[in-house]
Amino acid sequence: MNISPFSFLRLYLPIVLLVLVGSAFYSNQAIEYELTQIRNQESAYIKLGAGALSNKIGFVSHDLMFLSRHTALRAAIEQPTQKNLAHLAEDFSIFSASLGHYDQIRWIDQHGMEKVRVDYLQGKAVVIPTEKLQNKGQRYYFSDTIKLKPNEVFVSPLDLNIEQNSIEVPYKPMLRIATPVSDRQGNKRGIVILNYFGNELLTAYSDATARIADHSMIINGEGYWLKSPNPNDEWGFMFKRPELSMKTRAPLAWEHISNAETGQLELEDGLWTWETTYPLKVTEKSSTGAVDAFTPSSGEVGARQYVWKSVAHFPKSSLNAIRHGLWLKVVWITGVLLILFALVIWQLVRSWKTLAAEKLKFSTVADFAYDWETWLDSNGRYLYCSPSCERITGRPAEAFMADPNLLLNICHPDDQARLKSHLQLHQASDPPCEFDFRIVLPDGKVRWLEHACQSVFGQAGEFLGRRASNRDISERQLSEEKVRYSEQRFQDVSNAAGEYLWEIDTKMRYTYVSNRSTNVKGYSPEELLGHTPMEFMHPDDIAGVGEIVNRAIADKAPFNLQHRDITKSGAIVWEEVNGTPIHDSQGNVIGLRGAGLNITERKLSELALQESHQKMHSLLNSMAEGAYGVDMNGNCTFVNRSFLRILGYGHADEIIGKHVHELIHHSHPDGTVYPASExxxxxxxxxxxxIHVSDEVFWNKNGIAIPVEYRSQPIISNGIMLGAVATFVDITNRKLAEDQIRNLAFYDALTLLPNRRLLYDRLTHAMAASKRSGHYCALMFLDLDNFKPLNDTYGHVVGDSLLVEVAHRINGCVREIDTVARFGGDEFVVMINELDVNKSESAVHAGIIAENIRLALAKPYLLKNKRLGNAESLVVHQCTSSVGVVLFIGHEQHPDDILKGADNAMYKAKELGRNQIYFSDTSH
Ligand SMILES: Nc1nc2c(ncn2[C@@H]2O[C@H](COP(=O)(O)OP(=O)(O)OP(=O)(O)O)[C@@H](O)[C@H]2O)c(=O)[nH]1
Incomplete structure (x- = not known):
């Protein structure tokens, strides 16, 4: 795992700083402690040394005073007889030998003459014979002592013993302590003096300061070493060598030491510790002494001036060594600590990072969980609540964390008792639990949750509470509800429809059959399970059913079939089966399921209907009329053969299913559109x-209108209209016949000109029209002149052809709106409409037209002549015509009068010689 240097340093640097400051503080404290220890030790030993010196001096002083008051001495002073002197010498010997401290014990009389002297030589007290006694009157210790008052003590400086005016070698440090003695009258009778071995004193000092022997020393008041770690420095004053004094060697230290009774001071050269000893009591005196044997003291020295300094000098190098040693130790410990801290912090950062990663994983898994994840402690309080609770419950996670009862409060009232007992009673030993409950959202909607929880335990097996997952299953519940409803509905519908449901495995054995099977097959589900449907099937149907089912399995497609079953009672029933393959997750067919319905009645009806259809079909196809059916949308449901024949289709499929009106009835006879709506x-x-329509057209396949007469009748079943059936006949021939009849009534069969009846009709219309328009009309009555001879000569056929040609030539002389009619025989009537509003103008126009007709008819005719048994010949014929004209307008005259007028005019033309035009009188 990569650790960011920044993360490490952010934690490590403050600790480094702390450790360094701590180390510095500790080192200072440690050094200070160590130095304090040393200082204390120095002080203590120096005090011990000083004390040892004082004690020793005290003992000596005590011995001196004991001897000065000794009875033998008193006796010798009063009566210095040999006996008393001997006695005194003996006592001095005993004293010397018993103590061994004193080099000499002497009584010197007031003249300086040694009276009794005991030396301590080689461990024995030796009384010096009288003849060897010396006069010490010149010596400073005598002169300094003899002048003292009784009980005052003289203590000499500690110096080296001088013998024969030379410093005794080896050096014999010596301290002389003396006191004057007097007789009973108070006269001074000399002094008692003890030469005390200075080594005793120095040894006592050494013993007391043995622990600091290497740097402890005794220095006299002048700064000379009486005892020094370096013996060569000692006794400088005895050799008059000022350089062997502290005053010279360490003037600064000596200045402090000499000016203070006690003290401790660290100077550049080290630690100085000192203690001042005052060997003399108040009653004791001393003098400067003298180095030379017979030199008197240069002055008296009081008790406070007679000092020895017990001094310890702890060298700077040793102090530094201690400091360095401690520093090194601290530095080493600091280094180790920093390394250890570095390792610990590295591990810590690693752990944090691992923890952060784990936390991220946890938060990623938990916070982003789709379901609502919770962790409740053993008291039912939330230790964790995933954010998804807001989406699922409509309340934020904080609300649940703050209120352990919130879930119970929002629980649907019907589910609260169960949830409450679950939340209150679940224990560490409870197994994992799953159940569903409902909550009420803030907007009042209800949501289903699937709750799953289990106990959780720590690594040590301690119960940590229960972890739960709540999933929104509202949609699933809804779906399941729908599925249940759908299944129930399916079951109900199936039952209502009389169906039974079934499932079979790949070996075609029933694995499920619903109760309705009893109604359909006559066997209960228990009797069918494990058997195949074929065992109950009509033998003739097994092969067909097997083929359909196998194909459905191969195609993985639904199937529908009908077959016959033989019921338990032996009856044959028809069954309709709908089925579909069942697939596993790989798409393999693992069985079939479906529904079966008893359709026996329907089947029998169908068969009957089929038979009926067959009959109807035969009937339809035997009809001469065309017939077809339409559904409610107007689409064709059937046609018969005559339909196909009449309308030119080859097969019913060309019409069935198509909108019949659009196919065969889309236009009027003149080709204009005939919308279905009309x-x-x-x-x-x-x-x-x-409906019955006798004269419309149907359009055949080739787009030709076929005149038809049709009937249409709705198909109504049980009051419901299902469509209609139409029949039609082709009335082309009938129409032709009708046309002919109509032509016969209104037209001349030979010339095809309107006949007299039609003329009369049109004359009536023309009269009405002229009345509206105010324009005159003309009626011309034509009669061929001498027509009869042609008939007579060539026969009626030739005469007919002339009449036809005459009709043709007259038509060529008039407008469309005019009427040319054959009135009868060789008589023609021409009616000219819309001439002019002016009668004269109209007469002129009519005359011109009549003249044109007369001229046209007067031209020769070339007529075919075919007689029976003879070849066809051409007859050239020429004839004229007589024309009578009458003008008319409105209803001034009766139609018959107009015709009569024209007829009369024509006769006038005849009378006037034929081949001319005559206007009726009424025309002018
Ligand atoms: N070919 C033929 N002749 C007809 C037809 N109808 C009448 N006729 C003859 O037409 C003749 C008419 O005769 P009329 O008009 O009386 O005599 P006409 O010979 O024309 O002499 P005028 O009229 O006096 O000039 C008769 O001989 C009829 O038989 C017809 O449809 N076809």
């Missing part, structure tokens, strides 16, 4: 009405 038949069938 179609009589279509509207009649839409309204459930019968």
């Amino acid at each position: 179609c009589k038949m279509y509207n009649a069938f839409l309204h459930g009405q019968e």
